[in-house]
Amino acid sequence: MKRSMSLVLAVLASLAMSATPATAAELNLFAWSEYVPQSVLDGFTKETGIQVNYETYASNEEMLAKLVSGAASYDLVQPSEYTIEAMRKEGLLLPLDHEKLSNLKNVGKEYWGQPHDPQLGFSVPYMQGTVGIAVNKEKVKGPVTGYADVFQEKHRGRIVVLDDALEVVTWAMATQGKGPDQVTKENVLATRPVLEKWLPLVKVYDSDSPKTALLNGDVDLGIVWSGEAAILMQEEGDKFAYVLPKEGAHMFIDSLAIPKGAKNVDAAHKFIDYVLRPEVSRKISEDFPYTNPNLEARKLLTKEELANPASYPPGNPKLETFRDIGALAADVDKLFTDVKAKSGS
Amino acid sequence: MRQEATSFSATAGPRRSPGRVGWLLLAPLVFWAGAFVLAPALIMLVYSFAERTALGGVVLAFTLENWAGVVDPVYLRIVMRSIVYAGITTAICLVAGYPVAYGIGRADPRWRNLLLMAVMVPFWTSFLIRTYAWVTILKSEGLLNSLVLQLRLVSAPLELLYTPGAVVLGLVYTFLPFMILPIYSSVEKLDGALIEAALDLGAGPLRAFSRVIVPLTSPGIAAGVLLVFVPALGIYAVNDILGGGRVDMIGNIIENQFKGARNWPFGAALGTTLLVGFALTYALVSRRQRAAFS
Amino acid sequence: MRLVRRLLATWTGFVFLFFYLPIVILVLYSFNESRLNIVWTGFTFDWYAALWRDTVLVRTLQNSLIVAAVSTVISVVLGTAGGWLLYRFRYRASNLLETLVFMPMIVPEVILGVSLLILFVTIGLQLGYTTIVISHVTFCFPFVMAAVQARLAGLDPALEEAALDLGATPLQAFTKVLIPYLMPAIVAGALMSFTLSLDELIVTYFTASAGTRTLPLEIFGRVKKGLDPSLNAISTVLIGVTVVAVFLTETLRRRNAT
Numbered sequence: 011m012k013r014s015m016s017l018v019l020a021v022l023a024s025l026a027m028s029a030t031p032a033t034a035a036e037l038n039l040f041a042w043s044e045y046v047p048q049s050v051l052d053g054f055t056k057e058t059g060i061q062v063n064y065e066t067y068a069s070n071e072e073m074l075a076k077l078v079s080g081a082a083s084y085d086l087v088q089p090s091e092y093t094i095e096a097m098r099k100e101g102l103l104l105p106l107d108h109e110k111l112s113n114l115k116n117v118g119k120e121y122w123g124q125p126h127d128p129q130l131g132f133s134v135p136y137m138q139g140t141v142g143i144a145v146n147k148e149k150v151k152g153p154v155t156g157y158a159d160v161f162q163e164k165h166r167g168r169i170v171v172l173d174d175a176l177e178v179v180t181w182a183m184a185t186q187g188k189g190p191d192q193v194t195k196e197n198v199l200a201t202r203p204v205l206e207k208w209l210p211l212v213k214v215y216d217s218d219s220p221k222t223a224l225l226n227g228d229v230d231l232g233i234v235w236s237g238e239a240a241i242l243m244q245e246e247g248d249k250f251a252y253v254l255p256k257e258g259a260h261m262f263i264d265s266l267a268i269p270k271g272a273k274n275v276d277a278a279h280k281f282i283d284y285v286l287r288p289e290v291s292r293k294i295s296e297d298f299p300y301t302n303p304n305l306e307a308r309k310l311l312t313k314e315e316l317a318n319p320a321s322y323p324p325g326n327p328k329l330e331t332f333r334d335i336g337a338l339a340a341d342v343d344k345l346f347t348d349v350k351a352k353s354g355s
Numbered sequence: 356m357r358q359e360a361t362s363f364s365a366t367a368g369p370r371r372s373p374g375r376v377g378w379l380l381l382a383p384l385v386f387w388a389g390a391f392v393l394a395p396a397l398i399m400l401v402y403s404f405a406e407r408t409a410l411g412g413v414v415l416a417f418t419l420e421n422w423a424g425v426v427d428p429v430y431l432r433i434v435m436r437s438i439v440y441a442g443i444t445t446a447i448c449l450v451a452g453y454p455v456a457y458g459i460g461r462a463d464p465r466w467r468n469l470l471l472m473a474v475m476v477p478f479w480t481s482f483l484i485r486t487y488a489w490v491t492i493l494k495s496e497g498l499l500n501s502l503v504l505q506l507r508l509v510s511a512p513l514e515l516l517y518t519p520g521a522v523v524l525g526l527v528y529t530f531l532p533f534m535i536l537p538i539y540s541s542v543e544k545l546d547g548a549l550i551e552a553a554l555d556l557g558a559g560p561l562r563a564f565s566r567v568i569v570p571l572t573s574p575g576i577a578a579g580v581l582l583v584f585v586p587a588l589g590i591y592a593v594n595d596i597l598g599g600g601r602v603d604m605i606g607n608i609i610e611n612q613f614k615g616a617r618n619w620p621f622g623a624a625l626g627t628t629l630l631v632g633f634a635l636t637y638a639l640v641s642r643r644q645r646a647a648f649s
Numbered sequence: 650m651r652l653v654r655r656l657l658a659t660w661t662g663f664v665f666l667f668f669y670l671p672i673v674i675l676v677l678y679s680f681n682e683s684r685l686n687i688v689w690t691g692f693t694f695d696w697y698a699a700l701w702r703d704t705v706l707v708r709t710l711q712n713s714l715i716v717a718a719v720s721t722v723i724s725v726v727l728g729t730a731g732g733w734l735l736y737r738f739r740y741r742a743s744n745l746l747e748t749l750v751f752m753p754m755i756v757p758e759v760i761l762g763v764s765l766l767i768l769f770v771t772i773g774l775q776l777g778y779t780t781i782v783i784s785h786v787t788f789c790f791p792f793v794m795a796a797v798q799a800r801l802a803g804l805d806p807a808l809e810e811a812a813l814d815l816g817a818t819p820l821q822a823f824t825k826v827l828i829p830y831l832m833p834a835i836v837a838g839a840l841m842s843f844t845l846s847l848d849e850l851i852v853t854y855f856t857a858s859a860g861t862r863t864l865p866l867e868i869f870g871r872v873k874k875g876l877d878p879s880l881n882a883i884s885t886v887l888i889g890v891t892v893v894a895v896f897l898t899e900t901l902r903r904r905n906a907t
Contacts, residue, residue, distance in 0.1 A: 038858070063858075063860040083775060216873075218870075222874070
């Protein structure tokens with residue numbers, strides 16, 4: 011018995027010793043799930059020797075919660091535009107040193123001057139996207155042009171939506187003619203009847219990977235991130251379509267930013283600059299076909315990729331960004347939880 | 356020599372009083388229990404009276420709004436739902452698991468260990484992985500549907516995944532071993548002679564079962580029920596995966612307060628409520644047990 | 650009676666089928682060539698090869714093993730010491746202490762995770778290896794202590810008396826008589842600890858950080874993303890390791906049966 015014990019201990023010890031100690035150069039990246047390809051992280055590590063620890067979240071609120079608690083320290087986060095606005099108000103972001111970001115010029119001119127960060131002093135656009143309707147054309151006949159078309163009785167139990175209180179409430183508000191810049195307590199509570207009509211029809215709530223339910227055939231249509239829809243169209247092109255709701259669609263700009271309390275500020279800058287390289291940005295687009303804000307990278311994309319209507323929507327759809335809603339987030343969340351619980355089983 | 360306070364010898368009779376050395380040796384344990392069991396619970400209690408800032412931080416002001424939230428019908432409904440799911444799971448586990456535990460307990464000693472191991476092995480593999488396996492089986496284009504469609508038993512795929520049934524299935528699957536093992540423990544200690552006696556005295560198998568076997572194995576049943584009901588109440592991963600995010604239970608709500616909803620004080624209030632509930636239940640059950648065996 | 654026995658056996662068989670069906674399917678499909686877990690297209694070891702190249706998976710596995718090993722060692726020390734001390738000495742706070750110690754066993758893991766997170770934030774301890782190990786030890790060592798206490802309940806005091814009569818010092822009596830007697834319980838508790846720590850998801854979810862992800866956390870993330878045969882492969886590997894470990898313990902136990 012003694013021999014097998016020592017054998018076991020020896021194996022464990024060698025495993026422990028072969029693990030790289032946490033004192034080597036590191037970068038703690040806190041980003042959306044399904045957004046940063048492992049190949050990009052590996053490429054960065056190979057070039058700089060800095061190990062990237064990639065932790066994921068499925069909503070801006072989740073990221074904020076962890077950050078604000080001070081529980082863990084991160085070097086890079088990936089907030090959407092309205093979250094950057096909120097974080098700047100509270101002084102949660104470190105200013106960026108543009109001297110260290112030689113590739114910043116690759117970002118398209120239209121991304122400067124946005125209300126949440128006009129000078130790009132605190133954030134660098136990573137990917138832009140929309141939230142729209144993905145439809146399985148084989149299962150869904152008849153036109154689907156907006157939110158109202160999705161939430162019909164005939165689609166009961168065949169719908170997937172994002173598990174995001176703010177998104178869902180904003181869609182409801184859109185059908186009532188109110189935009190995301192009109193989030194007030196009254197407007198939020200006014201969406202209750204709409205939500206009570208919609209949520210019982212939903213089969214799956216998923217912000218991590220809504221395309222899965224669509225690919226598995228468990229649902230026929232849903233309201234998903236544009237990148238997810240683009241992958242659907244890449245995998246089974248003729249089967250799926252992507253439609254931007256006519257009542258008004260959310261356009262989000264996800265950016266990289268450095269939170270206060272970051273320990274590896276230099277490494278963070280290096281990573282941002284690395285990601286801004288056209289070849290690297292192009293790799294990101296390959297895996298996660300959102301709208302790439304890097305114009306030099308867009309030049310490297312294939313014709314099919316540029317023609318994907320989920321990635322690069324044609325025409326002039328009604329797109330709106332979200333604004334920071336501060337303490338109203340609690341009311342939004344409570345309403346969503348309440349109606350979701352009543353509609354569930 | 357042997358009577359020194361620091362001697363390690365035991366004497367039959369009352370245990371020795373600890374003395375300074377005894378307390379010193381116990382210090383690490385006391386520290387651990389104090390720092391990592393008692394302190395977190397107390398701090399959580401304090402947080403339940405705190406306020407959240409606009410962005411989701413915590414400000415130590417005194418407010419009762421979180422506790423008002425706990426009794427809000429919105430959340431009470433979810434608590435009820437959790438209790439129902441946990442209760443159904445426990446009931447199914449009891450009915451399904453008791454015969455298995457009994458069978459193994461009364462089996463040939465040569466086979467007993469092997470059978471026990473067979474029950475344990477699934478328990479020792481990650482519950483996540485086992486739950487994921489069920490997704491593969493139950494989804495619309497999954498194995499069960501492929502089989503059933505091929506055999507022409509149905510014309511369209513059955514919607515098995517993302518339903519309450521799938522969640523119960525997953526929960527039973529996860530917790531069945533926790534019911535079987537304690538009951539087996541009790542069954543193993545059964546004196547066969549008692550059952551023989553009951554049957555000899557004319558009791559039918561059913562009577563022997565309900566009047567003799569069940570009461571004698573009640574400690575095992577109680578332990579099994581506790582070991583299934585309690586964790587089932589706080590589960591959030593299994594129902595998340597198998598329920599499609601639709602079957603929110605109290606575990607999900609608490610988890611959400613620390614993630615997306617960013618309302619730590621409210622999460623703390625919910626957490627404290629559950630904690631107190633469990634502590635009380637445990638105290639009650641263990642007092643009953645101690646009374647039963649004194 | 651025969652009928653009853655036959656019914657019991659059939660039911661038990663059915664339950665075992667229920668237990669093992671998903672596991673068997675999981676293992677089988679880890680060798681399937683096709684990415685979709687339905688149609689069998691061919692036999693391959695590709696997914697296992699992919700595991701080796703998956704640096705993230707390997708790193709999280711290392712993290713999990715280190716955490717499990719360290720947690721088990723601390724749990725064994727705390728649990729054995731606690732079990733023995735509470736048996737030997739009559740402390741006034743025994744009941745309270747026991748309740749506190751066993752609390753993590755009976756409380757849902759969500760609450761454990763959340764309360765520990767609150768503690769760490771309050772005292773300013775950053776999430777990382779230390780916090781994960783603390784969390785794991787807190788709910789693992791009660792198992793060791795329970796096993797040791799159960800074993801001690803059957804201890805014959807005459808054993809130690811005899812040792813001391815024969816000239817052993819109290820320390821020798823402890824190390825050469827008591828510890829070997831407790832070994833089966835300690836080993837059982839240690840194995841329990843190790844397994845629980847390795848498989849732990851929920852508490853770790855709240856107390857881990859980006860740099861210290863464990864394997865269950867990584868798997869949870871991937872499961873949510875969709876079904877990938879390399880998950881089948883890692884599952885099969887873990888199942889294999891578990892079965893081997895169980896086999897080893899049983900053989901050890903049999904050799905040590907006293």
